Amino acid sequence: MTVSDVLLLGLGAVAVGAALLVVTTRHLVRAGLYLVVALGAVAGIYLVLAAELVAWVQVLIYVGAVVVLLLFAVMLTRAPIGPSEDLDRPGWPALLVGGGSGLGLAALLVDAYRWSTVDRDQVGDAQRLGTEIFRSWVLPFEVLSVLLLAALVGAIVVSRPEVGRARPRPPDRGER
């Protein structure tokens, strides 16, 4: 066992443990913080696998922006300090869906790679990643961006019910 194996196992344990804490804790904001730890551990795994561009982009996007937005939304609506007792719902359907998709993906990946090895030099270098994404995988990339655009438009439509009404309401100057 090399150092990177130990690191991989440790970081994986941290990620899984933090992910379990996300769903079991009764503190709303702390659940977000455990999510930060889980995503950070995944970034660490990328770093151990020498994919430094992906690792830092993971930190930048998921840790730095997505979870901050989540916390922002939680704080904007309600942010109790201390445990919330009304958080739990029957967890079995969620467990079924989450566990099923996780196991299915794991089986898929294990079957796809089997025991093939990848040379770890220059794996996650920015140039190679850019070439791969914008040459071979450009169609999925663009489809994903269309998906994000649809989500954006949908969010605007949901948040502004006055869109499409007969007579628009007076302009709201105090909009954020």
Place this chain on the structure above:
Amino acid sequence: MTLAQDPTLASFGHDPWWLIIIKIVFAFLFGLVGTLLGVWMERRVVARMAVRPGPNRHGPFGLLQTLADGLKMAFKEDIMPRAADKVVYFLAPTISVVCGFTALSVIPFGPMVSIFGHHTPLQVTDIPVAVLLVLAVSSIAVYGTVLAGWASGSPYPLLGGLRASAQMISYEVAQGLSIVAVFLTASSMSTSQIVAAQAGNDTSWGPVNAPSWYALLLLPSFLIYFVSAVAETGRAPFDLPEGESEIVGGYFTEYASSLKWALFMMAEYVHMLVVSSVATTLFLGGWRAPWPITLWSGANSGWWPLLWFFGKVAVLLFVFVWLRGTLPRLRYDQFMHLGWKVLLPVNLVWILLLAGINVINDWRTRDRLLVIGGVALAALLIAMLWPTRRPEPEVPLQEQVDARPPGSFPVPPIDLQVPPSPRVRREVAERQPATVGGPSAGGQPEEKEG
């Protein structure tokens, strides 16, 4: 002795352990001493702009004032609000400070030097995606602010934390995009390589051999970077997270003047140092000497570059202070308007333009002219056919009031009449009323004003 000047990525990672520790301590001291001097400089400069002396008691020119304040804070009572989330309340200032110092580790302070016989670059470390590391770390620093606001368990800090998170996320986008232009031009994301890419002396404009700094070559990117850096650090005129006249002290209201408050102050100044250093590295040629000094051939070798680097950082810090002393705070909607509707589109168009220039640079002249002409024609057509803005319909006051959802708080009407300023009032009062046949017996008639 001639040293190889420019460190490449291969020159990193060969240092013995004691040299690494020396470098880390040096970067840490840079942040620490920079904070001490930065606070002092800010107070002295703002005082001078406000025509008052500023701190001048402790040490020569009041240089030790910050040290005295820091000592005072260490001896103050550490208050823990009863409603606070204890762990997070303690963690928040630590996150802020640690993130600030971490970013200093990839800043190139100078070229290759010789330390105790070891030939090493003046930079703690460098990786191929060093600039991304700075961005990532500064995006983690947002947590310090947001969590401080939340963990205090009181409304004003929560509002400050909310403002801070929205502000920093919005301006991180503009900041990241402004750096993309640098990546495109330098074709590298490592800080030392970006400094090396700005070394070329091939851009000679007229008689002066202009420095090939990206601040000149990519001026829009530099301006956008600096504006969004001011917003990132939460400095005036973008200090909305701690707007003291609006939400008391923002996210650190409950951290009343203890060592934790000092940590927040330190995080702010270290963050300023980091964005100034990054701006120096990415846009102002890093540790390379500016033009008149480069006439001396030894300017870019040995330990001299440290001086040029510190000089550039000091100038940028002065600009930060200057802004604070000059500009009033923006309103929140104006601030968001600037970030999302001005900086972001300008940035995207500029990157598109730059990438287009890069692509057509090696085409034949005829094709190039065709493309440029086509783009210019399209821009003209769009400008001509762009619909003019229709004036917003006037909605009567009573309808506005009626349109509010039930249960709304009473708000002032939107067409609020602003009373005339005291100066206008005084000027109107000083005017002599013109009367027929000398001053009237009944005294001055009252002035009429809107």
